Amino acid sequence: MTMDKKISAAKEPTRRQVLTAAGKVAAIGATVGVAAAASAPAAAQGSAGEECMTIVYRYSPDARFDFDYYESTHMPLIMRLYGDSIRRFELRRGQPGADGAPPPYLATITIWIANGAAFDAAAAEHQEGIRADVDKFTDAELIAQRDRIVAVATS
Numbered sequence: 001m002t003m004d005k006k007i008s009a010a011k012e013p014t015r016r017q018v019l020t021a022a023g024k025v026a027a028i029g030a031t032v033g034v035a036a037a038a039s040a041p042a043a044a045q046g047s048a049g050e051e052c053m054t055i056v057y058r059y060s061p062d063a064r065f066d067f068d069y070y071e072s073t074h075m076p077l078i079m080r081l082y083g084d085s086i087r088r089f090e091l092r093r094g095q096p097g098a099d100g101a102p103p104p105y106l107a108t109i110t111i112w113i114a115n116g117a118a119f120d121a122a123a124a125e126h127q128e129g130i131r132a133d134v135d136k137f138t139d140a141e142l143i144a145q146r147d148r149i150v151a152v153a154t155s
Contacts, residue, residue, distance in 0.1 A: 045088065046112060052147045053111040053119075057140035058104070059094060065106040066137040067093060074133055078111075081126040085118035086111055106140050 046052065057065055075089055090110045094103030113119045134142065 046149045046152060048149050048151055050149045051113040051116055051119075052149065053109075053113060053144065054147055055109040055111070055142060055144045056105040057107045057138055057142055059102050059106045060140065061102075063106055063140040064138055065140055067091070067107070069137040070107070074137055077133060078130060081130070082119060082122040085113065085115045085122055087114035088112035106138070 057063070070091055075091065079086060079089060088110075089112070090108075092108045092110075094105045094107065096102055
């Protein structure tokens with residue numbers, strides 16, 4: 001038997017075998033990717049010296065907070081008015097404690113400030129309009145505080 005006949009006599013894999021093998025390779029690749037991401041150190045959201053604005057809305061049993069409105073309308077309004085002075089904007093919903101107790105805050109917002117002077121200028125120009133929008137999504141007490149990151153630790 002010549003070499004050409006030996007090669008042509010070899011069994012060709014079926015389409016099913018090829019697809020099954022490809023699926024196994026893809027699953028292994030995805031598993032490796034997830035494992036690598038899980039073992040990678042957490043990235044810090046900010047660095048020492050960076051400024052943030054933290055806003056909390058106090059919980060009370062009868063307080064109202066419309067997360068959909070905040071996300072779809074209020075956040076984009078602030079991002080448009082403040083522009084590049086904001087690096088990142090987070091909205092978080094308070095969760096009950098391990099004992100089932102209500103959270104101290106309905107919502108927590110963190111605004112990562114990219115440019116302090118531009119942020120202050122935007123606040124001076126647009127604060128009145130932004131405060132007028134608050135009644136559209138909440139009646140909870142608002143507490144705001146400007147922060148400077150002192151230290152960051154990650155694992």
